[in-house]
Amino acid sequence: MTQTTQRHENEILAEARKAYAEFGIELAEAATYGVYMRLRCARCGATVGSMGDRVLPGLVPALLADNFDLYAAGLLGCRCGYQAERARALDPARAQKANAGA
Amino acid sequence: MSIITEAAEFDYGKTPRGGGLWPFWRKSYADADPLPELKCEVSRPDHEFDDGDELPDEYRLLLGKMLRHEGERAGNKSFLGLMGVCAEIAEVFIPAEYRLVKAEYIAEELKHAIMFHRIAVGFQTDFALQDVPYAHYAFHLPRESWADDALFHFFVDLNGAFHARDWRESSYVPLRKIAHTIERDELGHSEMGYFFLGEILGTARGRRLVQALLPKWYAAALDMFGRSDSPNTPKFIQWGLKAISNAEIRAAYKEYVDRKLGALGLDLPDERHGRRFL
Numbered sequence: 001m002t003q004t005t006q007r008h009e010n011e012i013l014a015e016a017r018k019a020y021a022e023f024g025i026e027l028a029e030a031a032t033y034g035v036y037m038r039l040r041c042a043r044c045g046a047t048v049g050s051m052g053d054r055v056l057p058g059l060v061p062a063l064l065a066d067n068f069d070l071y072a073a074g075l076l077g078c079r080c081g082y083q084a085e086r087a088r089a090l091d092p093a094r095a096q097k098a099n100a101g102a
Numbered sequence: 103m104s105i106i107t108e109a110a111e112f113d114y115g116k117t118p119r120g121g122g123l124w125p126f127w128r129k130s131y132a133d134a135d136p137l138p139e140l141k142c143e144v145s146r147p148d149h150e151f152d153d154g155d156e157l158p159d160e161y162r163l164l165l166g167k168m169l170r171h172e173g174e175r176a177g178n179k180s181f182l183g184l185m186g187v188c189a190e191i192a193e194v195f196i197p198a199e200y201r202l203v204k205a206e207y208i209a210e211e212l213k214h215a216i217m218f219h220r221i222a223v224g225f226q227t228d229f230a231l232q233d234v235p236y237a238h239y240a241f242h243l244p245r246e247s248w249a250d251d252a253l254f255h256f257f258v259d260l261n262g263a264f265h266a267r268d269w270r271e272s273s274y275v276p277l278r279k280i281a282h283t284i285e286r287d288e289l290g291h292s293e294m295g296y297f298f299l300g301e302i303l304g305t306a307r308g309r310r311l312v313q314a315l316l317p318k319w320y321a322a323a324l325d326m327f328g329r330s331d332s333p334n335t336p337k338f339i340q341w342g343l344k345a346i347s348n349a350e351i352r353a354a355y356k357e358y359v360d361r362k363l364g365a366l367g368l369d370l371p372d373e374r375h376g377r378r379f380l
Contacts, residue, residue: 021339031183031186031301035184036183036184038190039244047190047194048194048242048340049178049246050187050245052243054236054239054242056378063244063318066314066318070311070315073307073310076246093253
């Protein structure tokens, strides 16, 4: 891997880590050889998914913005409810609307 | 369809696999080819190269590109990692009654890893040991639900089935020999995802989730066929490594998935929404 590619990937992962943190999700340890990483609930540590390190720049923040209603309605996120709580804290009105449609 | 059933390399045995659901391809191939014919319509030379043959430089380069995209190799640690992720996702998201189905999927992908390892060794011994993480972002998208996982398999494994369908006429004999098996298996993996989607859509919450996640996977799936104006495509076709262009195979794929998604009562996303490689 070239240094440029490495830096590019690190920037993408930093961006993903920041976007997930908003919803109370940690980009945790690499599950496999540094390519795929577990997503963990920042409150209880439960695994809530996985992702690879070759997503495109800007993609994860855009996906998470699209997923707001799903987190708010508890369709995505941990059983402990932390992501739904985070969605309510981020945008109460939108979260309430998302739950009305649940 | 005898050519498909004859491609079976081992007996599935008497014990029902995956709760009797496996292999999913059997039903799909019962009456006819489920995938469209991908016929080359342009005039081109008649090439054929086998394992051990001296390959022309450009042919070797293009075949190498193709094999790098096809990551299912025993020597590819990243692929083995992806399989580990699939096993973990099964534990976290998939209902207990379907975990054996997912185990059959992993077993079959590991069979492919043996097959492609042998091709890789025949192509270039040092390549067989290279770790080549999947370059396409579709393999790296977050999977945060059973619906994500079902959509991943429906779309991404189907991409593999279409490419393997294209290899039926490949000028590279080793690829041609495994084409039927890979196509059949990957189609079955896609049908596994489709079956899971049907189960998830059984509840209103499941339907809402699938419909909301569909644009993410739909865009990535269409992007997987590469740019329509890729300068390498005519070279692949002339050397007999592909039969049709990226745009043509994407269009055939889109027609297939649109029909399947429509049958589930899902609204189709705008085909240009979220696309990165047109």
